[in-house]
Amino acid sequence: MQIVIDHTTTYRYGDAPLRVHQALRLWPVPGGGQVIYEWRVDVDGRKIRPTSRDGFGNPVATHVAEGPSAALRLHVHAEVETLDRHGVVGHTEDSLPPAFFVHPTLLTSADAAILEMAHGTARDSESDVARLHRLSAAVRERIDYQPLTTDVATPAAEALAAGAGVCQDHAHVLLAAARALGHPARYVSGYLCASAEQIAASHAWVEIYVEGLGWVGFDPANQICPDERYVRVATGRDYRDAAPVRGVRVGGGIESLEVLVRVGDQ
Amino acid sequence: MTQASAPVFDEMHSDGATRAPYALIDAWLQALPPEHVALKRREAEEWFRRIGITFAVYSEGGDPERLIPFDLIPRVLAQSEWQRLQRGLEQRVRALNAFIHDVYHDREILRAGRVPQQLVLGNPQFRPEMAGFELPRRVYTHIAGIDLVRTGPDQYYVLEDNCRTPSGVSYMLENREVMLRLFPELFRRASVAPVAHYPDELLETLRSVAPVHCRGEPTVVLLSPGIHNSAYYEHAFLADEMGIELVEGADLIVRDDICYMRTTGGLERVDVVYRRIDDDYIDPLAFRENSLLGVPGLYFAYRAGNVNLANAIGAGIADDKAVYIHVPEMVRFYLGEEPLLANVPTFDCRKPDDLKYVLEHLHELVVKEVHGSGGYGMLVGPHASSAERAAFAAQLRARPHEYIAQPTLALSTVPTFVENGIAPRHVDLRPFVLTGECTRIVPGGLTRVALREGSLVVNSSQGGGTKDTWVLENDKGLD
Structure with missing residues (x-):
């Protein structure tokens, strides 16, 4: 595209x-x-x-x-x-190893509510990808899209407690929850082409490291894996690292x- | 391991005799009339006040700008003793630099399982901002302060490595200058290795790590957080001695990834910044955004290869007290050599067995916070009350990963002037290891002395003093 x-x-x-x-x-x-x-x-x-x-x-x-x-x-x-790669970014050549991205940051530390959500959606029998999809959906369910309720310095735990926020809040909460389950996860900032002629904001989503597949994108705000409408720009542990x-x-x-x-x- | 109850090694008198390196000092002390001592002590204090050497101590009450007590009796090392230490220091700092380069590049030591991956990648001192970045000569800790303690004629231990912004070298220089002024006759009789060239060696080191494409004589500046910093005196002193500009954040500006200094004649390009500001405060565009001390864009100029910083951002990963445990392994891994300097055996409280041992033996251990420094947040078990130990045990159980513990070493003593004459007091030694195109170590270092009887804490923030440190030029006439 x-x-x-x-x-x-x-x-x-x-x-x-x-x-x-x-x-x-x-x-x-x-x-x-x-x-x-x-x-x-x-x-x-x-x-x-x-x-x-x-x-x-x-x-x-x-x-x-x-x-x-x-x-x-x-x-x-x-x-x-x-191209549509169904969210699979794969094994990228990075200076930092996936294991680095398992550690929480100030914006993505998991409080009791995030831990409960993470463990509540974890099912032993599911594949990692299926479980992460459920986790991503849970994040979207718990946080309403409401601009101007949060800002770029709002920590994940606060956004979840408020139940409202924007794409970077969805991303931060998913990062916190995925890391709490032991998955390396990183923040992605970029653009989303929602439909022709449409005016949209720049977007943020998450990539989670899954054994065998490498980095896989999850967009909790839209409950899908990034496809050909997504343009990746910068990555980091959270918004602070990848801010445009x-x-x-x-x-x-x-x-x-x-x-x-x-x-x-x- | 030597325990606190074990006999203490006195560096001057052992087995009822005066050790050879101290023969001159011993004779001098015996000939020194007591009233002369009092006079010289007052003179020394006068000198230090005139020089303005002060050290702000962060605590409540008291005079924050008090003098660090200076003791007139030098600490003496024979040339042979120093040679051995020097080789060990060179080796250790080479390994520390190799380790820091490795953790920000291929992480071979983690892949080999010789240092736990978690300890490095989950460490607040690990700076992802430094990943995949080539530094001039691959040096990260250009100025390292390695704290050594001694427990016997041939037993030295490294207590900790200071790889970020070690301070104290101005005391080393001033102590010598004051001794030379007070007792010129002593230096005529002893051949003591000079230390006054340290600022030249430091400047050479800093110039040698200028960015590769820098043409001509590199411009070096010293970046200080300002007069409110406890080591400001040292910043001003070193800049003056090196003949370089002492600047604060607002004096530097980065444009198009090039760092400039504002001067009366306009902007002047800067090649190397000897920075005495912590990583977190150095650039509000990359680290703490509310920092007013730093220079916006400095990190990006650094990554673009247009300016070098000493010490490097992220060098602190090597002086974390839990990483310290693995330094001997670093020497083996990177250099293929056996370490010449030993570590103090250390209990890692994140390990359940170690934690159990530490809790059961608090009365004989020193417990330190992994990220603490300056003697704050530590427990000296044998000298603590049972209430203090109980409080500390609770902290240990709550956050074991934040602590390490070490046996209480019987630190060596050196005779020191006290209220009622002369008495042995415990000492340590901080040599300063400079790394640029080569390794440079000025003989000796800073000797800190715990002035309270029996005290093992030498930090100036905890009532420690300093002594002039002598390395004898040759050991002729010594045993």
Whole structure:
């Protein structure tokens, strides 16, 4: 499937910021069933290229915006061809071994409720994949899709207790539960082309390491394994590692964020 | 293993005789009139106050900027004794650097089952940010402080390895300077290996690990968290001695993955940052986002190969107290050699058998937090009250994986001035091992002394003092 992504993020600042530093993880690693025809990232019209990779293998770049501009516009334009691999990403060449991804993080530590959910859906007779599908479905059942109830710093346990959240909350809870069952699991940020002409947000889902298959994608928000409509961009232990944009700024008052993503089928 | 009740080895007097390296000091002490001692002690304190050498101790009350007590009687090592230690230190630090490189690359030692995988991959000091990253000369701990204790003429043990930002070297340098000023005649009679060139050796080490494509003389800076840090004095002192800029986070800026320093003449490119800021605070774009101490983007400039950091991010994986247990195995695994320096036998409380033993023998063990440092969060069993031991036992049962335990070693003593004359006090030794294009160790190191009678805790934060450490240039005339 040919996918065109046009992703614009505009950061507005109440007062003119003195200086904004951002780290961008907006470039996919080639391979894994994705052919990249074009991938271009601009900040205020200036093209940015990744200059190194982080420990997870994600291409990264940083930029500094200085001076009295009261807004900052980030634009991603990409043309990608994808295949449906039924979620199976397989054995990727990573610097970090799957065993590293079994350890919880601050955002994905399992509390009693997550442990109960994880063990409640575990059935001995099932295959790992079947069990993980049930777990993914349980996460979706327990957390309603409700934007603006959580933010990127909301821990999994809190999102589950609130029973509401967005895709990164679904991902964090599934990560916490899968790791509690001993499965290495990682966070994926990327894009989802939900249907032609549709305007969607960038998306987040999970990959879980299953013996024999390698990494297998699970999208708890949509209760499926990622297919040809998904474009993988960055991975990490949780949102903090794989965030498309991390920023620090000096001055600038209150920051507001506007995102417009157009992921289209072509 | 030597227990606390075992005879204590005194480095000056043993078996009723004065040991050869101390012959001169012994004669000097006997000839020194007591009123002269009091005068010299006051003079020494005056010198330290003038130099401004202070050490902030994090505790409630008291004078936070108090002086670390300095004892006038030097600790002396024969050249032959030092040679042996030096070989052992070089070997150990080579293995530590090989280990850190390995855990962030192929993890061969984990695959071989020689170090438990869980201990490394689940360790908060393991930094995934460093995975698959090639560093200049593959050095991670450029400045290592290896704490040694001695229990007999030939028995040394490594108590712990400090691979992150070991401090204390300014005391080593100042102690010598003050001794030279107070007792020049002593140094005319003894040939003591100099230590004053340490800052030159450190600067050479830092320059030798500049990024590969760096042209010309590399620019090195010392990055400090600022005046509120307990070791700020040392940061300022070392920067001054090396003739490099002492900077704080706000003095550096990263643009296009290149690190610059703001100067009155504009931006100047920086090649090597000797950073005395912890990993967590070094770059808010990569680590703690609320850190105001660090430099946004520094990690990314580092990964892009445009700047080097000393010590490396993630070097702390080698000085975790549970990882410590495996250092002798690292020496065998990476170097194919037998370790020249021994570890203190250590109980790993995550192992049920070890935990059981530790709980039953708390009265004779030292128990330490795996992630603690500076003598905080530890229990010295023989000196603790039964209430203290009971409280600690409860913590141990609740979180056994956070503790290790070691026998209480009978640390060697060196004569020390106390209120009523001279008495033996326990000491340790922290030599500083520099690794760049080669290994450099200034002879000796920092001797810390537990000033309270019988105390085994030498940390300055726990009432310890320091001594000048002498390595004799040659052993001629010694036995």
